[in-house]
Amino acid sequence: MKNAFARWKPVLRRPDRSQVVQSLKAAAAAIVAWALTGWWLAAPMALMAPWAAVALVQGTVYRSVRTAVQLVLMITVGTLLAAGAAALTGDTMIAMIVVLPLTTLLGNVAPVGGQGLYASTTALFVLAYGSYSAPAVGHRLLETLVGAAVGVAVNAVVLPPVHSQHVGRLAAALPRDSARLLRDMAEGMEDYDTARAEQWHRSAEGLPAALSELYVGRGWDSESFRLNPGHRLRRWTPAPSADWDAVWARVANRLLALTLTVWETASESRVLPLPSPRALEELGRLLSAAAEACEACGVIMEDSSDQEGHDRRRDALADADRALAAVKEHLHGQPPDAQAALGSLVADCQALLDDLAPGGEDAEAGEAPTRA
Structure with a gap:
């Protein structure tokens, strides 16, 4: 038994x-x-x-x-x-x-x-x-x-079903899971191997699945208000706008591309070599700051008027920009293959930071799409 x-x-x-x-x-x-x-x-x-x-x-x-x-x-x-x-x-x-x-x-x-x-x-x-x-x-x-x-x-x-809270939980899971992945990558960036890089990529593949679940949840949320005589009496929380989905769809795609590149640099069957230890150290700093920005985005989603969350994201993105500039310094004087590998990682990280910058998910709050 x-x-x-x-x-x-x-x-x-x-x-x-x-x-x-x-x-x-x-x-x-x-x-x-x-x-x-x-x-x-x-x-x-x-x-x-x-x-x-x-x-x-x-x-x-x-x-x-x-x-x-x-x-x-x-x-x-x-x-x-x-x-x-x-x-x-x-x-x-x-x-x-x-x-x-x-x-x-x-x-x-x-x-x-x-x-x-x-x-x-x-x-x-x-x-x-x-x-x-x-x-x-x-x-x-x-x-x-x-x-x-x-x-x-x-x-x-009797307690007519409303699904807005479910949508909120699904939306909050995206920045939380992205931050968890980025922090794990930051901690292992200096000594990762093929197995660990593959694990990161498998984790990134779960983000589009979470987005699909969010799209389904939005359909249920919209439908639950139709012909519902008691929805005004039920406790519910407004779901983030559809812009939120678009932003985190891009973030999920960036993380897929980034983890795939990292996996390829660790694989013995690929021609892309590992970047230098100093470059990997700066990449770790960049990914750690990006993880902090993701966590701040989760705080902003829960309360767009939380100034502390906006300040936290601004500071994290500023740290990430400095780390990105330091990584770019290592592009000079590299062999062609090493330059190609590091350049691909830099491009993925640059795009990721652009997606995390204020803009898409803050459209409802009126925040301009600028970077600190």
Whole structure:
């Protein structure tokens, strides 16, 4: 048992607050739907109501409403086709042969996303259990409507989901992760080897993935305010502007290029040699200052009026500029291959500092795009 848990532990993660809340809401919606149809109305198809209610406690109120329309439509089509085929053929097997290909195709081609599956599964349940009389069809559709209404109502009234805080966390992770990578590079710049340089590049490859997650999160954030009657009552934090994404997309690309160049200088199979020890020392100072600038950008993102964060970034970029000038001094008198390697690193660092300078992510705050 212990070994089995150890194997599963890497893929298991602790649920966040929103997942717990939505799970409890789905369970509550199913209980309410069952109480209405199975206990109070004593409906013969009461299972349909909690089934629909669970499915419709979605990540946003808008998604719940949209999914409710799609689900009810697919269940209605599947039920009516199955009942009609059974009535015409008088044989369950023949009715399945006729209906299941049609409902499966309809579910795949109709613009209803994953709800298309309900057309064929509903038809299968109707035929398998023989519940295709007119009263049975009516009860099935009525209970589905009740469950859909309960699921949408619970999601809209009880802590309607808002995703702005999630976007803020994703946005804050970009400068934090960039700073962590730059600081690690700064500490190991004087004696890095192929393995460590490869590790830096692998870490840099995770930044575009984080950006993609942020883009998805922005979509959820925008959608969570649509048809949401209680979003003004929920605690939420404004997400940084889209300019923030553009700036950190460039930073991520710079770090990818920089770490690739460093990796190539460490590889024995490449022609780019390692820069001189003095140049590497200055590069370490530059990367350390760039890491400080990234951390300051994170502070500014949380509060653009924080003057201490702006001063911290300005001072860090000034230190980085001085270190960059010192690195450029080592370009003179180098062999062609060494000059090419160091020149590539200098170009990557120059571009990185330009991206970290005030401008893109401070557009909302009115700060001019200048360098200290």
